[in-house]
Amino acid sequence: MAFVSRYSHDIIPTHMHDSSDLTGAERITKSMDVSVENFRFVVQRTPDTGWQIAKLAHADIFVLAFAISGVAHYDVGDTSFDVTQGDIVWFPPGVVHSAYSDSTNPWSFCSVGFQLRDHTGTSTGQLINLPHRLRLPNFYRFAALLEELVHEWTSKRLAYMVRCRAIVEEILFIMIRATDQNEQRQSVPHVFAIHKVTQLIEQQPQKTFAVSDLAKRVNLSESYFRRLFKQITGYTPVQYQHWVKVNLAKDLLLSGQCNVSEAAFQLGFDNVYYFSRLFKRVAGISPSVYLEK
Structure with a gap:
């Protein structure tokens, strides 16, 4: 099944920073x-x-x-x-x-x-x-x-x-x-590598990727990849996957086209109870309460 996020990678701005946008940072x-x-x-x-x-x-x-x-x-x-x-x-x-x-x-x-x-x-x-x-x-x-x-x-x-x-x-x-210009200079060499990974996660939200596999895809050591991913996105690789899944789950639930169990299945969860616990941990409320709101 193809997924289209409201945060589609097609319109997410590049992770590169336009230097003209950083005037005065010093x-x-x-x-x-x-x-x-x-x-x-x-x-x-x-x-x-x-x-x-x-x-x-x-x-x-x-x-x-x-x-x-x-x-x-x-x-x-x-x-x-x-x-x-x-x-x-x-x-x-x-x-x-x-x-x-x-x-x-x-x-x-x-x-x-x-x-x-x-x-x-x-x-x-x-x-x-x-x-x-x-x-x-x-x-x-x-x-x-x-x-x-x-x-x-x-x-x-x-x-x-x-x-x-x-x-x-x-x-x-x-x-x-x-x-901070110094922080940005340090992250820029691998920004596109991390962007490639975030696109992969967004395009295939029904999958759960091992961090080691993601690091190999962009030819980085796992420890360095973890640090760089957190620096650039603000999330760990696991947290980012959770955020993507939960945000898409919100869209699926609000669309009225599926219930909690069906949303969990479409996002790759075999256990609806685990999905509900994850949803609550990320969103702060359970999927059933989210629907009621």
């Missing part, structure tokens, strides 16, 4: 220390060909958006750029920007607006220097974090603000680390 210092506070909004939007903003600027909040799918076109000053699936869009306070959805492939996205408390006196100034668009290798990690953020914000369960702050601070941490 200004980030090890002493940076900020905390998130005063959320203004958390919004998830579905594709809309009519979506657009004109010369928008927020006076006192940082805005972060994550492209779930599709394409948007942005203008910031004299600079224009396209945003595609997996991209992060970052605007500090006061940055005037305009944007519109692509007419044939409109984007869907999640955005969050918040203030930051600066604990060093210089940290927010450094964050202002981050690029407005970041292309990061941690697509599944970001997708999972933003999905949880939207869920916590909309459900407003006990201590939801604590978790929302933690999620956004984790996202900021990943963004800052990813713009």
Whole structure:
């Protein structure tokens, strides 16, 4: 059976980082220390060909958006750029920007607006220097974090603000680390090898690959492959396979075309109880509860 993920490898952005997207990374210092506070909004939007903003600027909040799918076109000053699936869009306070959805492939996205408390006196100034668009290798990690953020914000369960702050601070941490030029130079030589492996996992989610087999496929030692995979994707090879399976299971369940047992079978699980335990460990809830939501 052929599988098509909502995170299809055909539109996942390359794991290579455009050096133009890392301008100002050298200004980030090890002493940076900020905390998130005063959320203004958390919004998830579905594709809309009519979506657009004109010369928008927020006076006192940082805005972060994550492209779930599709394409948007942005203008910031004299600079224009396209945003595609997996991209992060970052605007500090006061940055005037305009944007519109692509007419044939409109984007869907999640955005969050918040203030930051600066604990060093210089940290927010450094964050202002981050690029407005970041292309990061941690697509599944970001997708999972933003999905949880939207869920916590909309459900407003006990201590939801604590978790929302933690999620956004984790996202900021990943963004800052990813713009460290020395780390990126170290990972670039084998980025395409890891991308080849992630494509294989995404294309054949019904299989479970041994880490040793994946390492052999790209001619790397198993120990080095494990370290490199975690550095580039944010997951261990086993965790990444679990995330892919569970995200596809969510799609299968929500499609209404199969029940929990059938979804487990299509994803290569012989034991539905093991599948349910794995689903709960990754998603935080059982597949049956996920369906009820």
